[in-house]
Amino acid sequence: MKILYFHQHFSTPKGSTGIRSYEMARRLIAKGNTVTMVCGSYGGGETGLSSSFIKGKRTGQVDGINIIEFDLAYSNSDGFVKRAAIFLKFAVKSIGIALRADYDIVFATTTPLTAGIPGIFARWLRRKPFVFEVRDLWPELPKAMGVISNPLVLGAMSALEWASYRSAHRCIGLSPGIVKGIAERGVKPKLIRSVPNGCDLEIFSDTKTPWRPDGVESTDLMAVFTGTHGMANGLNAVLNVAVELQKRKRNDIKLVLVGQGKLKPALQQRAAELKLENVIFHDPVNKTKLAGLMASADIGLQLLANVPAFYYGTSPNKFFDYIAAGLPVLNNYPGWLAEMLVEHKCGFAVEPDNVNAFADALIVASDDRCALKEMGKRGRLLAEQQFDRRILADAWVEWVTGVKE
Secondary structure, eight states, rough: OEEEEEEEOHHHHHHHHSSSHHHHHHHHHHTTTTEEEEEEEETTTOOOSSSSOOOTTEEEEETTEEEEEEEEEEEETHHHHHHHHHHHHHHHHHHHHHSSSSSSSSEEEEESSSGHHHHHHHHHHHHEEEEEEEOOOHHHHHHHHHHHHHHOOOHHHHHHHHHHHHHHHHEEEEHHHHHHHHHHOOOOOEEEOOOOOBOOOOHHHHHHOOOOOTTTTTTTTEEEESSSSGGGGGTTHHHHHHHHHHHHTTEEEEEEEOOOOOHHHHHHHHHHTTTTTEEEOOOOHHHHHHHHHHOOSSSEEEEOOSSHHHHHHHOHHHHHHHHTTOOOOEOOOHHHHHHHHHTOOOEEOOTTTTTHHHHHHHHHHHOOOOHHHHHHHHHHHHHHHHHHHHHHHHHHHHHHHHHHO
16 A cells, blocks of 8 residues: 655654654555655654755655655744744645645644644545544643643644544544543544554664763763753753752762753753753764663653643653663653553652652662662563564554555
8 A cells, every 4th residue: 555654753763853653654664555754854853865955845765765855944942933834834735745646545643733734635635544643632732831822823723633633534642641632522432543652672672882971970870861852841850850969969870861952051051050060961862872872871761841731641752762771760740651660660750840759769779770770671571562663563554554435
């Protein structure tokens, strides 16, 4: 079958962002399908194309995936208006592809929510089967965070959400809360499948050269956060716990923040003002180098701002990278991931906004490295048994290719 796949933020493993769409596309191809990936130019991502853009577009094939990349540069550090404009431009250009291209199934994945627009057009104007994948609930999350408060904007987003869900023949949700949210918008449960983010076991199983950033000694407990430095991530919690650790004279615990984002400069400035020698900022790295960092790390930090909508409504890539690498995880908000950590005894679940509990967990981890190693082993076992990307991808492919008009 011919699959037309829309993901604005697509990246191969050479980039420093999530590779779910790359792995799913590769699995489709392995099953005898052809895939055309339509994307933009995402900061931190790497499509694999290097030719010049011609009339705002370039095309090519990377690892068997036919790629159409629009010259629409996007970064998490961009302001809201600029990001919204890029989202809409991508949607408009994508409509043209959806109306002209030769394909059997159209698939679209968020974010942004506007990714569903070409699927809506394909469904109603070309009668094509449409599968819609939801990675975050919009507008619920930005509304809950206070990022968007304009009632007209929220109303328009809510209408687009409803139209995307109801136009799709099938939906995919990446977390329990997302699946529930789709159903609450009137989609029949039998048309929704849960396929969470998965663990790239091969990437984190290969022998990589372990490395630590400058400023982290071999004897230090290294706690790593790998992801966007934005409002949703609540990384001031890291700086707050760094202050507490310095008060307790635990300079043997280093907090390493790897990534980029709109708030990174402000976080770096605050860390400098507080003279935090136990916080190290590092630029984003690709998956291969990330595996080497993980091989040398002691614990992964799964952090989000204390927003109830996050508790069951997100499926963060970094969590699955941590357990794939055999790292125990420290999680600082309630929800399905915290419950999983407790159930499988593969990390620490601390209360939101509780600096002392956060610091206590890191100190416990540092003082009993043997117990910490055992937590990591249980996390790796969880990754193998429940979140192996290959197994999840097979279920995903079956759901997508089984759709009917």
